[in-house]
Amino acid sequence: MVNKIHFVVILILLISMIINLFPLPEIITPYKPPLLMLVLIYWSLAFPNQINLTYAFVFGIIMDVLLLMPLGYNAFLYTVTIYLIIIYYPQIRLHSYWNKMFSLLIILLPYFIMSTFANNMLNISYDILEVFVSMIVSILIWPLLFSVLRFIRLKYTV
């Protein structure tokens, strides 16, 4: 049972990692939402006891290697965000559908603020407007992502 959860989650995370790497038109690319992050958030909300910080850290490291980022950049951000999820998951689970979107905003806000801080410290150039739009986009695609992942969860795990 627990093994099945791990298997499905790892598979979905790997797929979303590859989707994250898909080439997009130049105009959209800066506004791309952090897909792997969102999928991780979903799974940690669904199974907070199984999908925890280890997942966030390991997938963050893999992401750093794949995206040519300094090692530990995404690992740090993912770990902190999933930590927030696990701390607040009892409250978030009780929220209604639209409230969940709002609480996602509250959880993603530290992620984007920290990423801008890290970009500043590591001299990675970025556009604050693009970061903001990417945050809005990730909140907008959340309902769709939620229903897709929920379908997968109900069908294959529990």
Next chain:
Amino acid sequence: MKSELHFRGERFIIIKLLIFLLLSITFLFADINLKYSNEIRKKFSHVIQPIYSLAALPIDIYNSISTYVIYKNNLILEKKELEKKILIQSGIIQKIPSLQEENKRLKKLLYSSNTSSSSKIQMAELIKVNLNPFHNKIIINEGANKNIFIGQTVIDSVGVLGQVSEINNDFSVVTLITDPAHALLGVNARTNKRIIISGIGDNRKLIAKYIPLNEDIQEGDIIITSGLDNVFPEGYLIGQISKINRKESDDFLSVFVTPSSSLSSNREVMLLW
């Protein structure tokens, strides 16, 4: 029962969090100073390469289908146009040996030690994956087996793209000239004045740095590589000056350069030896 489980997990979680944060921060600082993520990527390149090609698969399929579907008429037209282009270009090439000779002779007269530039060219294909949007790097499909070296010049048919910054077994990473950490020494083709060209992270823009207010510079001037930075060979096109902001209160002019190579829409690039 469930809340108990949750409670039990919470004690460990703060320790886990601290361990992971400490680990990632150490990784970050170690990586910035020692650059060992390159080594890791090299070790796992047999795993990473398939992931990259899997991610690039949809666009590859799209491209191959669209070339397959293109109408015959279009192909005939395109072939005619290309033949015409080849004819014109081979006509131009005829003059090159004599020009080279002349160049050599003139340079001898000037006592210049500049030797003529590289000869060998190799094609490489881009692996189109979506890296971090803040990065100005591309991945090409040639690796250590083709004698690529770090700092090798990468060009496309119209201008300089960048230089090889990381070599793995099956792929290598090219830092574009638009990367904010990248700068090169160009020369203004009209006045022969040297100019430092630096990237700002935007693929459609470069800036020329440290140009005094009274410098002879115009919009439309063409910038070529100078060969003095020992990285890029002499005489390749970098771009064209697109905008000059002259502000008397500043110490230097702010000059923008439009790169001539299409830095974001390439499919094939060339490596120079």
